[in-house]
Amino acid sequence: MDNYIYPAIFETSEAGGYCITFPDLPGCITEGDDLKEAMHMAKDALELYLYNLEEDNENIPIPSNPENIKIPKGSFVAPIEAYMPIVRNEMSNKSVKKTLTIPYWLNKLAEENNINFSQILQTSLKEHLGIKNLKF
DSSP, X not given: XXXXXXXXXXXXXXXXXXXXXXXXXXXXXXXXXXXXXHHHHHHHHHHHHHHHHHHTTOOOOOOOXXXXXXXXXXXXXXXXXXXXXHHHHHHHTOOOOOOOOOOHXXXXXXXXXXXXXXXXXXXXXXXXXXXXXXXX
């Protein structure tokens, strides 16, 4: 599925912000200093949680109906949406740091010629793997 909407519980914290939990997603917890930040953080937490479930080939729970959720006094429930194609694209194009080893003389010569190691490695890997134009 590509689009999910889960109810989130927003509880006011003693510090004045919000603690956000998702009743259907154990361990999916975040917080925000104000409502705008809390909404942003809730969306981010939901997207990352669902992405990790997908990556681990785990079942994605069915969302509860917001009207069936019992909440503490002073709290509220808000629906949070995650559109996964965008999340998957962002995650698949995220840069990862790799450690490599090359001879000292080659490193020195490349640095003297202002070589961009990341760009050269990416270009070489794509060429070696026969990748022309890969899109996720």
